[in-house]
Amino acid sequence: MAQKTLTFQNRTLTYAEWDAETGIPEGTLRGRIKMGWSVERTLTEKNSVGRRKKPVDTSLIGMKVGPNNLVVREKIESSDNYIVETADGNDSWIVPGYRLRNPDKLKNLEGPPIRARYYVTSPDNVEMGVTNLKTLCDKLKLDFNKMLKVADGLQANHQGWKCRKA
Known part of the structure; x- marks a missing residue:
């Protein structure tokens, strides 16, 4: 397939070469010629958004x-x-x-359950008050949704950790 060329100011170059020289993409050059633009206008008028x-x-x-x-x-x-x-x-x-x-890093962070206060009991039976359960779960590499189930009473514990709402 022969490459199409444009001649302007006694210079004949391919669309790709004009693209490199003018900064106007090949597709834009082809489209302008197809729409009936003059070669001079095609090569000199910059793209406007x-x-x-x-x-x-x-x-x-x-x-x-x-x-x-x-x-x-x-x-x-x-x-x-x-x-x-x-x-x-x-x-x-x-x-x-x-x-x-x-966004995949901290899913389910928004919403009232996270802002509630929880009491979390570690596997060593040490109880602590937690304002943001999601942060604690991230630090301890626990599943936040399972800890919410434990807090709601739907599950006994998660990896030995117990949780209840304040």
Whole structure:
């Protein structure tokens, strides 16, 4: 298959070569020629995006928010939520109205059951009061949903750990 060429200012180049030189993609060049544009206009008119970007609210970027003094990293344009991360950058957290960078990392974090107070008993029979059961489960590598079942009385224990609502 012979490659199509365009001649402009006594130079004949292929679409790929014009793409490399002008920065206008090959498909755009082909489409413009197909629509009847002149070669000069095709190669000189830059791409224009017809969409207007919404202004990004940067008022919270860099501020500390939430219970763990998380720093707002950036705003997601597609929603009203924010990506937050801890100051050291190693962990992410959901704060009401905010969204995780890696949502699979902390599933089921939102909602009233997590904000409730629990009393957790370790396998050594040491009882402790916990405000956020999800955080404890993450630290101890326990299944959060199973611990909720234990707290609701649907299951006796989970890996020796017992839990009850305050």
